Amino acid sequence: MASSAHSRGSLRTERQVPPARGNGPARPRSSSAKRSVRVFSDDDKDSGRVRVAVRVRPKTTEEHDLDFTDCVELQPELRRLKLKKNNWSSESYKFDEVFTESASQRRVYEAVAKPVVESVLDGYNGTVMAYGQTGTGKTYTVGRLGKDDPSERGIMVRALEDIFANLSPGSDIMAISYLQLYLETIQDLLVPEKTNIPVVEDPKTGEVSLPGSTIVQIKDLDQFLELLQVGESNRHAANTKLNTESSRSHAVLVVHINRSLEGKKENDASSLANVTNSELSAHHLPHLLKSKLLIVDLAGSERIDKSGIEGHMIEETKFINLSLTSLGKCINALAENSPYIPTRESKLTRLLRDSFGGTARTSLIVTVGPSARYYSETASTIMFGQRAMKVVNAVKLKEEVDYESLCRKLEYHVDYLTSETDRQQKLRENEKEQLEKKLKEKEALLVETEKKFSVKYEHLEKERNHLELETKSLLKELNIQKSERDKLSQEVGHLELSLKQAKKVLAETTQMYEKKIAQLIKQLEDESSRCADLEEQLSGMRHYLSCNKKSVQVQEKEVDELKREILKLNEDAASKIQSLRARNNELSLEKELLNGELKTLKDKLLYEERKRRCLEDEIIMLKNVLNDDNAEYESKRSYKGDTTTRSTLSLGDPANIPKSNRSRETISGQKDTISKIFEEVGLSNILALLKSEDLDVQLHAVKVVANLAAEDVNQERIVEEGGLDTLLLLLESSEDASVHRVTSGAIANLAMNRFPTL
């Protein structure tokens, strides 16, 4: 029951949702298909409207006995109830259904409650409520257990039977709470110790809940019947004038239904394992239909004076009437579209907030007695029903995500993904191996292809050159053809001109010229077509050439890269050559230096050569001088031999020399010459000549040395310069007698000098 005009308005403007038969779980609808009773109108237009049926209780024995007239007349076929104030005044009221005294419990259930039950099974909230004067059959209609006679079963039992028949045992859940509102206090009928249960409204959804109330999950109908019986036994009842078992409280059976939209599929592990990520998106989340069915057996309204109650029961009745009055006010306000709905005036209206002006599909059965004795109560009940018919609820599907199922599903999915990941990992590793193998093969293939490519490149290069040549020749030919064509055109022009002239002059030759012109035109056309063919060929060739050029460009790029590499190599080689050149220059300089040294040595050698030649000349000259004076020298020598060796050896001593002028002059001249030679040639050179292989040179040299050795001044130097040793060697090695003689003379002189005691 909406508490404000705003909330009610917003609910009313919402789309009226018909039962989601397509979306709901598949369940048998045999009962609706085989309906033998008329049910409430199902038109979409007012599907959210509170449906109201009226049921007339059969007359009690007392009523029969007292022979009260009926104030109620039913027209079931018209769904009308005629309320007779008296014999001449009556009012007719239309209801969604009217049930006569003889209406069976089954028919009442199917017409009033079954559509609501089906709606609840489809996920909508629903309310079935009985309203009426005390003793008119509300409990009979709603709460009859019918243990002995199932046909007597009331709406509660039948609704539960229907629900059981339609639920999937594995996935769907049904639970009940059974409560009573007594003296404005809510008490748990299943656990009566629980009293003062609060009514809590969700500020967002408007959902009403009763925290602390016992909720028992129902497994089977027997269990439910037992619980219902327990509840009934805990319900406040009293014996009144109007009802021996008058209910002194409003009883509310709350049936909670949770239905999984996925049903059996959800439990199938393999199907869960195959769930993909996209299937876990919002659209594929497992949804739960959560609905609630309220079956309300109201306490009966009664007039204290008529019911004959007293004491505590008066207090009870006041509370009952108070809550029913509040309900009536709310219904009135809703029926009149009042901006204010006094929902909060009683706990009953708060409990029924969703049933009137809320989102539930609501059916109300109003019960009346037939007797005119209770005309005003019946009229009041009828008016309550009439106003309730004007209340329109915004029926809404109660669907929410089934997180429990989702969690289960996700766990399966994670397991599946883990195994799948392992499998994929193995596959990837295998793939990697295969790819590596393939890569190696491809690399080998690439090398081979590169080789082929280089060959092909060369071939293409050749082909390109060839094509270029061909293109040139074709262009040339084309130009020739063009020029020919131009010529022909010119010729045709000339001919046409001639023809015109000839036409004037020679009419008879016209035909001939025309023929010729025709031929020429044909030729021209042929040529043109040929030209066109050639142009086509040329374009083809150009296209082919351009294709080749592209590949050649690619290849040229590669060639450029190679060139760059070659250039780099050239640069390296150039730097190396430069360094070699520098080295060469260094070597050239060294060579020049060596050449200079060589030249110096050559000059020196030349100088030595010249010096040698001078010496040779001198020696020759000395030879001649010696030859001239040989005889004299020999005689001098023999003379010396006869005297002492000492006097012989004193060749240079002028006292020992014979006193002839000529000899003195000659010896003096020789001495001068020898001194001169000695100064000019040098002792070392003369001693070197002693080793000469030329016997004459050797002899002359030894003579010179002997002469020098004869003079005391020279003897020291000769010995120092190794002359004595050389002479000894000469004496030993030479076989020439003259040499021997002169040498031994020189040695004797020197020895005398070195060893005077001898």
Ligand SMILES: Nc1ncnc2c1ncn2[C@@H]1O[C@H](COP(=O)(O)OP(=O)(O)OP(=O)(O)O)[C@@H](O)[C@H]1O
């Ligand atoms: N349609 C019916 N057919 C046969 N008996 C009925 C019918 N309706 C009611 N009765 C009988 O009338 C009596 C009173 O009915 P019931 O207790 O259901 O009335 P009530 O409206 O629940 O009264 P209260 O408000 O005082 O609880 C019962 O004995 C019941 O068996």
